[in-house]
Amino acid sequence: MTTVDIRPFEEPDAATIARLSTTVQWPSLTDAAVVTEVCSAPGSVAYVALAGDRLVGWAQAVGDGVLQSHLSFLAVHPDHRRRGIGRLLLVATFQATGTLRMDLVTDAAAAGFYERFAHKPMAGYRLYPGA
Known part of the structure; x- marks a missing residue:
């Protein structure tokens, strides 16, 4: 099994994250410029997972740095799921927020995770x- 490295988001990751977002059917994140804005917004933290030199997952959260954060995105390429990458x-993203709790919204398919x-x-x- 290939070693997985977790590191903070870097701007060159945006295009690959946009492609991954297409794969996992997240149409709002298929533009690299939007991904860059999301990952570098005030209060935002984002991490990527690399298997070798291939980006296979990413997560992004926003927090106040004290109490509350929100996990906005967590995606792992379908070919790399169930390996502990998510x-x-x-964990890396939550720790980077510096908050005591994290909220998130998910669908039923991911609730078990x-x-x-x-x-x-x-x-x-x-x-x-x-609305």
Whole structure:
């Protein structure tokens, strides 16, 4: 098995993350410029997972640096799932926020992954402007 390295996002990663977002069907992140803005926004932390020289996953969160953060994105390429990469990305990203707790929104398909962490289930909503 190839060693996986976790490191902070760098701007050249954006194009590969955009391609990964296409693979995992996240249409809002298929533009490298948008990925760069998301990963470098104030309060944002982002990490990538590399298997050899191939980017196989990434995570991004936003936090206040004290109490609260929100995991906005966590994706692992389908060919590299169930190898602990998602866990490594989540832990690195959570630690980098410097917060005591992290909220997230997920679909039912990924709930089992997040339930393995110490957690408190809560209801959530995704709001849009003008709705």
